[in-house]
Amino acid sequence: MAKKTRIWPAFVMMSLIVWWAIPAAAGENKVDEGKVAVVNSAVISRADLDSEVHRAMQVYGMGKAQDDSRLSEIRNRALENLIERELLYQESRKKGIKVEEADISTQLDALKKRFPSEAEFEKELSRMRLSEGQLRGQLQRAIATQRLVDQEVVRHTTVSDQELRDFFEKNKEQMKQPEQVRASHILIKVDPKADAKEKEQAKAKIEKIAARIKKGEDFSALAKESSQCPSSSKGGDLGYFGRGQMVKPFADAAFALKPGELSGIVETTYGYHLIKLEDRKPETVMTYDDVKDRLGENLKQQKVHNAMGAYVGKLKKEAKIERFLPEGAAPDK
Numbered sequence: 564m565a566k567k568t569r570i571w572p573a574f575v576m577m578s579l580i581v582w583w584a585i586p587a588a589a590g591e592n593k594v595d596e597g598k599v600a601v602v603n604s605a606v607i608s609r610a611d612l613d614s615e616v617h618r619a620m621q622v623y624g625m626g627k628a629q630d631d632s633r634l635s636e637i638r639n640r641a642l643e644n645l646i647e648r649e650l651l652y653q654e655s656r657k658k659g660i661k662v663e664e665a666d667i668s669t670q671l672d673a674l675k676k677r678f679p680s681e682a683e684f685e686k687e688l689s690r691m692r693l694s695e696g697q698l699r700g701q702l703q704r705a706i707a708t709q710r711l712v713d714q715e716v717v718r719h720t721t722v723s724d725q726e727l728r729d730f731f732e733k734n735k736e737q738m739k740q741p742e743q744v745r746a747s748h749i750l751i752k753v754d755p756k757a758d759a760k761e762k763e764q765a766k767a768k769i770e771k772i773a774a775r776i777k778k779g780e781d782f783s784a785l786a787k788e789s790s791q792c793p794s795s796s797k798g799g800d801l802g803y804f805g806r807g808q809m810v811k812p813f814a815d816a817a818f819a820l821k822p823g824e825l826s827g828i829v830e831t832t833y834g835y836h837l838i839k840l841e842d843r844k845p846e847t848v849m850t851y852d853d854v855k856d857r858l859g860e861n862l863k864q865q866k867v868h869n870a871m872g873a874y875v876g877k878l879k880k881e882a883k884i885e886r887f888l889p890e891g892a893a894p895d896k
Contacts, residue, residue, distance in 0.1 A: 599642060601885045602649040607642070615641040642888060650878040652704050655711040662706045670702050671695075716870050722862045730862060731851050738849045741806070745842040746817045747799035749785060750792040753834035769828055769835040776825060782839050791834070803844065813838070 597609035616638055678684040688695065731738065751769045753762055772789055776782055786799030794801055806814045813836060816829045820840035829836040 607645050647875050651708045655707040660707050660710050662703050667699050667702050720866045722859050740847045742846045743803045743805050743844040745803045747839045749790040749837045751835045752791045
């Protein structure tokens with residue numbers, strides 16, 4: 564059983580990189596047919612826009628069935644994203660920012676490692692209609708643009724101690740660490756689509772394990788032997804977690820126990836569990852020293868976000884931008 568954390572799959576990470584970098588081939592030599600914008604002399608094509616919209620819908624899990632107004636909104640925002648990224652890349656070139664082949668190779672190798680195998684990486688490239696050479700080109704643009712942002716925005720954005728302290732004082736009520744428990748468990752998996760017979764077999768297995776625990780056998784040893792959760796290698800130890808980090812039936816059962824107590828059989832969408840509570844931490848109010856580093860990072864991110872808006876706005880004002888949106892989509896005002 565895993566905590567409910569969000570993990571970006573490798574294909575999404577690749578989508579995000581491509582999404583950040585396109586249009587990779589924008590430039591003076593692109594044919595005018597099907598253009599949706601010209602940024603200074605660089606053409607953004609209808610194909611660029613269609614790809615941007617498609618990737619946006621993939622990354623954020625949107626289906627194809629969108630009403631006209633929503634699709635128009637997505638296309639408008641997608642076009643502005645393409646224009647902004649093209650402006651940033653052009654500015655990186657004006658600033659003389661260079662990206663070495665070794666830098667691109669390092670990023671490409673890191674991306675490949677997110678896939679189970681080279682074959683899966685190649686499959687994803689094919690699905691996105693990209694060659695490795697095209698991906699390298701897009702990585703080059705992404706790296707150059709990020710370096711520009713670091714140099715022109717991030718480096719000049721700071722958060723003072725006074726800003727941190729003021730924010731802390733205004734938001735003390737939010738500076739609480741919710742109650743947490745540390746638990747171990749034994750899981751016998753059951754597919755949510757399993758029939759009654761399969762469920763009975765799984766329940767019989769965990770009932771036998773529960774009986775062995777009642778007779779005095781060690782919970783940790785039995786978890787290593789029988790649990791079908793990755794935590795089995797640690798004797799079933801899940802570490803500390805809050806209520807919202809586990810599925811509700813599991814959290815309810817764990818938080819109802821006292822340290823050292825064993826639950827009855829708990830059924831969740833993962834299967835059947837036996838839970839042993841190891842420890843409990845009450846809700847605590849965090850001090851300024853506890854949170855200042857994390858607060859500093861969060862406040863800097865907010866300030867960078869605001870500064871980026873202003874920076875891109877300045878680039879737009881100084882640029883010559885023409886928009887030729889497809890029929891049915893109007894530019895943002």
